[in-house]
Amino acid sequence: xxxxxxxxxxxxxxLRELARLTGGPGGAGRVAWSDGWRxxxxxxxxxxxxxxxxxxxxxxGNLLADLPGEAGGFVMVGSHIDSVxxxxxxxxxxxxxxxxxxxxxxAEASEPPPVGLxxxxxxxxxxxRYGRSLFGSSTATGLLDPMDYALLxxxxxxxxxxxxxxxxxxxxxxxxxxxxxxGAHAYLELHIEQGPVLERTGRRVAVVTGTAGVRRRTLHLxxxxxxxxxxxxxxxxxxxxxxxxIVGAAADLAVERGGTATFGSIAAHPGIVTIVAExxxxxxxxxxxxxxxxxxxxxxxxxxxANICNDAGVxxxxxxxxxxxxxxxxxRLIDLARAACTHAGLEPAVMAxxxxxxxxxxxxxxxxxxxxxxxxxxxxxxxxxDTDEADLIAGVKxxxxxxxxxxxxxxxxx
Amino acid sequence: xxxxxxxxxxxxxxLRELARLTGGPGGAGRVAWSDGWRxxxxxxxxxxxxxxxxxxxxxxGNLLADLPGEAGGFVMVGSHIDSVxxxxxxxxxxxxxxxxxxxxxxAEASEPPPVGLxxxxxxxxxxxRYGRSLFGSSTATGLLDPMDYALLxxxxxxxxxxxxxxxxxxxxxxxxxxxxxxGAHAYLELHIEQGPVLERTGRRVAVVTGTAGVRRRTLHLxxxxxxxxxxxxxxxxxxxxxxxxIVGAAADLAVERGGTATFGSIAAHPGIVTIVAExxxxxxxxxxxxxxxxxxxxxxxxxxxANICNDAGVxxxxxxxxxxxxxxxxxRLIDLARAACTHAGLEPAVMAxxxxxxxxxxxxxxxxxxxxxxxxxxxxxxxxxDTDEADLIAGVKxxxxxxxxxxxxxxxxx
Numbered sequence: 001x002x003x004x005x006x007x008x009x010x011x012x013x014x015l016r017e018l019a020r021l022t023g024g025p026g027g028a029g030r031v032a033w034s035d036g037w038r039x040x041x042x043x044x045x046x047x048x049x050x051x052x053x054x055x056x057x058x059x060x061g062n063l064l065a066d067l068p069g070e071a072g073g074f075v076m077v078g079s080h081i082d083s084v085x086x087x088x089x090x091x092x093x094x095x096x097x098x099x100x101x102x103x104x105x106x107a108e109a110s111e112p113p114p115v116g117l118x119x120x121x122x123x124x125x126x127x128x129r130y131g132r133s134l135f136g137s138s139t140a141t142g143l144l145d146p147m148d149y150a151l152l153x154x155x156x157x158x159x160x161x162x163x164x165x166x167x168x169x170x171x172x173x174x175x176x177x178x179x180x181x182x183g184a185h186a187y188l189e190l191h192i193e194q195g196p197v198l199e200r201t202g203r204r205v206a207v208v209t210g211t212a213g214v215r216r217r218t219l220h221l222x223x224x225x226x227x228x229x230x231x232x233x234x235x236x237x238x239x240x241x242x243x244x245x246i247v248g249a250a251a252d253l254a255v256e257r258g259g260t261a262t263f264g265s266i267a268a269h270p271g272i273v274t275i276v277a278e279x280x281x282x283x284x285x286x287x288x289x290x291x292x293x294x295x296x297x298x299x300x301x302x303x304x305x306a307n308i309c310n311d312a313g314v315x316x317x318x319x320x321x322x323x324x325x326x327x328x329x330x331x332r333l334i335d336l337a338r339a340a341c342t343h344a345g346l347e348p349a350v351m352a353x354x355x356x357x358x359x360x361x362x363x364x365x366x367x368x369x370x371x372x373x374x375x376x377x378x379x380x381x382x383x384x385x386d387t388d389e390a391d392l393i394a395g396v397k398x399x400x401x402x403x404x405x406x407x408x409x410x411x412x413x414x
Numbered sequence: 415x416x417x418x419x420x421x422x423x424x425x426x427x428x429l430r431e432l433a434r435l436t437g438g439p440g441g442a443g444r445v446a447w448s449d450g451w452r453x454x455x456x457x458x459x460x461x462x463x464x465x466x467x468x469x470x471x472x473x474x475g476n477l478l479a480d481l482p483g484e485a486g487g488f489v490m491v492g493s494h495i496d497s498v499x500x501x502x503x504x505x506x507x508x509x510x511x512x513x514x515x516x517x518x519x520x521a522e523a524s525e526p527p528p529v530g531l532x533x534x535x536x537x538x539x540x541x542x543r544y545g546r547s548l549f550g551s552s553t554a555t556g557l558l559d560p561m562d563y564a565l566l567x568x569x570x571x572x573x574x575x576x577x578x579x580x581x582x583x584x585x586x587x588x589x590x591x592x593x594x595x596x597g598a599h600a601y602l603e604l605h606i607e608q609g610p611v612l613e614r615t616g617r618r619v620a621v622v623t624g625t626a627g628v629r630r631r632t633l634h635l636x637x638x639x640x641x642x643x644x645x646x647x648x649x650x651x652x653x654x655x656x657x658x659x660i661v662g663a664a665a666d667l668a669v670e671r672g673g674t675a676t677f678g679s680i681a682a683h684p685g686i687v688t689i690v691a692e693x694x695x696x697x698x699x700x701x702x703x704x705x706x707x708x709x710x711x712x713x714x715x716x717x718x719x720a721n722i723c724n725d726a727g728v729x730x731x732x733x734x735x736x737x738x739x740x741x742x743x744x745x746r747l748i749d750l751a752r753a754a755c756t757h758a759g760l761e762p763a764v765m766a767x768x769x770x771x772x773x774x775x776x777x778x779x780x781x782x783x784x785x786x787x788x789x790x791x792x793x794x795x796x797x798x799x800d801t802d803e804a805d806l807i808a809g810v811k812x813x814x815x816x817x818x819x820x821x822x823x824x825x826x827x828x
Contacts, residue, residue, distance in 0.1 A: 196642045230607060230792065231768070231792060243656070255647045260647055262642035263682070287642070
């Protein structure tokens, strides 16, 4: 088989056209289940119609497009076309339109692919409207019961069940999407990094080894209110001081372990400048790509919290907010991805993803790997999200090469 | 002169009666310029009418009651009868009703006091309605221009000028209250501590050596927003982390210097748990009773802020909120106060006040000293504010003895 070459210039042109159709200077407007999202999918379906492939939508609203191969089963390539409100022109859609290009290249080739090739556009990756991400991919992998989403309401009081129903998705039968993975040999996803690492390395592409695990908890600290002037330091039980020491200690521990610690929200109560606060709440988000290191980091932070609060006379209570284990990608596909970079004349960065992607739930069932292209200044979820065209073209080229080698690898597995 | 004895039991009885008249289980209701405040002053005026003393209100609304002495001039004894909303039964009013008792004791005595004795009830110490404290005492000492208060409005849109006018105070002429200090030999004030120190020492009374200086500033920290997962620790500019380290460092420096550092308000923006914050604002209130130590503490905290922010890549900007220098009380009156304790059979604690009092501005012009009685669990500005009756009675006894020795000292000064 002489593998066809995916042409990144066509992808850039498609990205710009879709940005015109469903975005503008105010940013991308493709929130899942919205008119803009349906318009984007309509446009995608029109592009796919020009190829000789079958387009379907599964019971969870995932859009699938299949190009038959010489042997059975298929390699999936994709991402998500939905965006956050006022989003960027690349987040998600880069992977979908790159998959379109891979299909297009194979459709134009003289021979069919070694096994089938399936484009997938997962439904509602962002969770922008209902606050829960990865709906389509998690439903397809059976990791969530779609009925759990039925009663969620958006800011206008419209339920998830209603919004999905308007797009032809019946939550009662959505779990039938599990069949979308039947016959899948592998899943490949190209995405922007959404962070600053690649830009700093100067590499055009990264092979992603997996997604980091997350332990997010609100720490409620309770001390005792006191007069800012009349209470000496050694008689205070100051929860803001305890929070300050905890933030510093948790950051130091995260650095030592090679993970991250984020404190996006902190507040003192009653919040009066002449009163030592009675309570302080801080959200601590700990991440690490390795499960043992993540558990170790959580234990170390908990010990630091206990010691600091003991010294400060402050009571600490953790309220869990969200948790997911690290998900490693497939080592064989990681090797193929490295080789695809070399084949494209590129030296890749190799990194874990701190952000989640559809690839994370899919990787639980199907051999998976991801590629990243750089994000200028690490910015995403914003109209200013951007990547150099040369980097986008390089990313598509590597994805095309990786798809070809993965198709061959899948055929050998039969 | 055989000095009369001030009877604390009468003061406790007066305090309870005034609490019934202007308070209840919900706490004291004597906010300055309110009906409750005027009712309290009406009651006070009735008590003073039973003594042979002249009651006047000065142009700033300070209530004065004079008992003539053998020689000219007078010793002032007092505090403030106004309270915060839902306040306690002792804050301020203890000093006023103790002064009433001192006057009563001298009025009942066989001889007039060596110099005049003046009770003073300063107007609007708390600043509860308009957010500025010490109106009456600061106006009397000429430290503020009362016209600066004219346009302040309360939550209902009523101006300070209107509210004061309803109580007979014309701001345009209020500065005439400076004459209220003409002829003052000394100022004595008994107050509850509003902190936990005395209770811990087990002493019934403290001699107060002065009020602490305050440097209160909002620290605006600006970093860079970033994805909680995708931004590695060494590429972050996290203002919440900088704030945490600063809070810990400032508290350590305050402890080393024997001062205080309070962080009553802290907030991260945009406050989203999956995003490294872009900004963090924290109010830092530094206090110390000695000016050199206070300046040193401010310098050390500023150096720590600069170093921490430099390491963190965060920009720091201080916005001044409030500042006052430490005010030492009169060393001769401090000695008299210690002797009065000994005379009353009590070993006093000796301490600076972290909180401000009317005595602070007055001390700039008139030899001044304060006495504290303990606050149970350090609580004030609350209906649960309390002091053991035995401690109140001891405090009044010492105030009476101190008034007698100060009257004699003042007569010797002539």
